[in-house]
Amino acid sequence: MAKVKTRVKLPKKADKGKVITIKTLISHPMESGQRKNKSGNIIPRKIINSFKCAFNDQAVFSCDMEPAISANPYLEFTARVEKSGTFAFTWVDDDGSVYSEDEKITVG
């Protein structure tokens, strides 16, 4: 399988107390477990089932995903920033793999 790639987009700098928009993307087939292969057998389910975003180890946003999420799951959400710090993003695969990415932001 192709290597899983994560992408996160957020501003590098923001004013104190501002609400910023964060966009994330992960390359993943999100196999739903509904499709059949050529010989008629069901292709087993394999999806990213949860996503978390934390700022300086404090939970900001999380989501539970079902097979009805499109391939290469895209998420857009917001966060209020009061101080400089690091956003940590984690995706969890059905097979137990965890993909993560960190992104710093400067507030001032």
Added chain:
Amino acid sequence: MTLNRREALAIAGGALAFAVTGARMAWATAEDTYKAIMAFTGGAEPATGRITLNAPEIAENGNTVPISVSVESPMSAEDHVASVTILAEGNPNPETVTFHFTAMSGEAMASTRIRLAKTQNVIALAKMSDRSVFIDTKEVKVTIGGCGG
């Protein structure tokens, strides 16, 4: 036609296997959707307002339908949106995604892309920190279904 015990069991087994796989591929029923709503609300009756679901009127490709949801809320520690779930009535399973917000989210807004099997109603439910529940529904016409085999 008379069957001996072995043949009867084989037929019953086959029928059962068919029933199980048949049920798995079937579309969600109104009852499934209702159950999913109740599981999320914990029995509370959802009210309209405050939540807005944005979805295209016509989705040409059911494999990737952009949706976004926003909820009016001060998003303070005492009064914020706890979670938002999106249900697709006409999919094999109505559940699609559940967003969990915190006071640090700043706004209760999220968007993603979902799969829709056919033309159907998409339901968004928001649960507030005080446990009240709000609902919004949009019909999306799907040209090509997104659960293809």
